[in-house]
Amino acid sequence: MALQSLDITRRSATTTASPSQRQTIKVAKLIDVTKCIGCKACQVACMEWNDTRDAIGSNHGVLDNPMDLTENSWTVMRYAEVETDRGLEWLIRKDGCMHCADPGCLKACPAPGAIVQFSNGIVDFHEENCIGCGYCIAGCPFDIPRLSKKDSKVYKCTLCSDRVAVGLEPACVKTCPTGAIVFGSKEEMTHHAEGRIVDLKERGFAKAGLYDPAGVEGTHVMYVLHHADQPEVYCGLPRKPSIGPMVGLWKGAAKPLASFALAMVAIGAFFHYVTKGPNVVSKEIEKEFE
Amino acid sequence: MKSDPNKLLRYTPFERANHWLVAITFILLALSGLVFFHPAFYPLNQLFGGGVWTRILHPFLGLVMALSFGVMFFSYRKLNLMTPTDRAWLSHVREMVDGDDRNMPEAGKFNGGQKLLFWLLVACMVLLILSGIVIWRAYFAFLFPAAVIRFASVVHAVAATVINALIIFHIYAAIWTRESIDAMLYGQVRRAWAKQHHPAWFREMTGGGK
Numbered sequence: 001m002a003l004q005s006l007d008i009t010r011r012s013a014t015t016t017a018s019p020s021q022r023q024t025i026k027v028a029k030l031i032d033v034t035k036c037i038g039c040k041a042c043q044v045a046c047m048e049w050n051d052t053r054d055a056i057g058s059n060h061g062v063l064d065n066p067m068d069l070t071e072n073s074w075t076v077m078r079y080a081e082v083e084t085d086r087g088l089e090w091l092i093r094k095d096g097c098m099h100c101a102d103p104g105c106l107k108a109c110p111a112p113g114a115i116v117q118f119s120n121g122i123v124d125f126h127e128e129n130c131i132g133c134g135y136c137i138a139g140c141p142f143d144i145p146r147l148s149k150k151d152s153k154v155y156k157c158t159l160c161s162d163r164v165a166v167g168l169e170p171a172c173v174k175t176c177p178t179g180a181i182v183f184g185s186k187e188e189m190t191h192h193a194e195g196r197i198v199d200l201k202e203r204g205f206a207k208a209g210l211y212d213p214a215g216v217e218g219t220h221v222m223y224v225l226h227h228a229d230q231p232e233v234y235c236g237l238p239r240k241p242s243i244g245p246m247v248g249l250w251k252g253a254a255k256p257l258a259s260f261a262l263a264m265v266a267i268g269a270f271f272h273y274v275t276k277g278p279n280v281v282s283k284e285i286e287k288e289f290e
Numbered sequence: 291m292k293s294d295p296n297k298l299l300r301y302t303p304f305e306r307a308n309h310w311l312v313a314i315t316f317i318l319l320a321l322s323g324l325v326f327f328h329p330a331f332y333p334l335n336q337l338f339g340g341g342v343w344t345r346i347l348h349p350f351l352g353l354v355m356a357l358s359f360g361v362m363f364f365s366y367r368k369l370n371l372m373t374p375t376d377r378a379w380l381s382h383v384r385e386m387v388d389g390d391d392r393n394m395p396e397a398g399k400f401n402g403g404q405k406l407l408f409w410l411l412v413a414c415m416v417l418l419i420l421s422g423i424v425i426w427r428a429y430f431a432f433l434f435p436a437a438v439i440r441f442a443s444v445v446h447a448v449a450a451t452v453i454n455a456l457i458i459f460h461i462y463a464a465i466w467t468r469e470s471i472d473a474m475l476y477g478q479v480r481r482a483w484a485k486q487h488h489p490a491w492f493r494e495m496t497g498g499g500k
Contacts, residue, residue: 134427
């Protein structure tokens with residue numbers, strides 16, 4: 001989806017530098033879970049702007065609809081009823097791509113340029129380069145990308161990279177009726193969150209805090225949580241998301257080293273041949289059979 | 291083509307055909323697998339009609355190799371059981387590599403090195419098949435949690451690296467030991483060749499005579 005190639009700082013399956021002369025300001029979307037009323041206007045706005053239409057599902061007896069992210073629903077509201085020391089609480093979290101500063105999807109992707117990271121921090125999929133292997137799904141610490149059955153490409157929230165590129169805020173931000181979703185520079189959003197957290201603490205939410213996990217070097221979608229000490233109560237928001245050691249092994253230095261080792265085996269064999277010569281039948285045995 | 295009565299039959303036509311089916315699918319799998327292995331090898335996808343086709347074809351090629359290697363496993367597993375002589379052969383392998391086979395313990399149809407290779411290949415194949423199923427996104431990967439898929443991806447990459455090294459070694463050994471490629475191409479070997487490289491097998495086949 002992305003067009004502004006000058007601002008791509010990282011590209012999947014690419015070992016050389018991307019254009020990096022121009023640097024843009026880092027952006028962030030801040031989702032204030034404490035202000036969310038669960039109206040799903042953001043879900044609607046997302047489908048409107050991106051022109052995706054999910055299949056009509058069935059009623060599962062809960063408010064979650066659809067029940068999970070899909071290739072057409074890039075954001076969904078997740079509703080949790082949780083007993084806390086304050087009684088029954090209804091915690092509603094808008095789920096979707098977190099736009100990690102260190103994106104596991106991008107790291108795992110084997111197709112050059114199928115996943116890019118813009119200098120503003122947005123992580124975007126270029127579906128025309130996607131080969132449909134699903135490695136990004138395995139690489140994501142938040143279980144976000146969804147593979148389409150129709151075209152075998154993966155889809156997820158673009159943070160409205162097309163809107164942001166021309167100075168607009170993401171569609172979900174524009175539509176949010178309570179101002180629970182705000183958008184700006186990462187610095188501003190962090191500052192804004194600080195104000196919200198002070199306010200929440202005054203209102204008795206002693207553990208209120210910002211969710212900007214360090215395990216993925218921070219995210220460009222952040223949450224203000226009333227219970228930042230236990231993010232998992234928000235429908236399984238991971239406490240310490242990280243790309244994990246397996247992806248590091250799978251995508252890190254191991255493979256260039258393995259490639260080198262294989263080349264050495266082949267070269268070693270060749271040098272064995274030119275130094276030791278072929279293994280032929282000895283003269284004595286040849287004579288026996290003459 | 292009539293067989294040469296002066297030569298010894300080493301591999302039947304079926305064994306040869308199956309071996310080359312494994313070999314061809316292996317080469318195709320190695321080339322297509324490298325596409326996903328590291329970006330440096332991504333351009334190899336052009337051999338298979340692009341990245342998407344490579345992603346589609348690789349696992350099906352894997353199924354063909356798994357089946358034909360399975361046939362190989364069941365026909366060769368008894369012949370590849372390690373004996374004390376094979377272990378002795380392996381302990382002398384340094385001399386063999388050095389080009390001096392005078393003190394090598396007598397090898398049967400397969401020597402200790404070939405048998406070790408066989409079992410290492412079997413181990414790699416099993417790991418590749420199992421991990422390959424887990425990471426086969428179109429049909430199976432949705433059945434497994436991300437952590438299992440990550441682990442399987444690492445297992446697949448490691449086993450693939452090891453099996454590539456083993457096959458490079460296998461191909462080189464076949465080139466180095468003159469006339470052994472003929473055995474797999476035409477099925478027959480010269481008696482002198484058999485006595486030189488597989489003396490115990492030679493005796494078994496000829497009763498010790500010429």
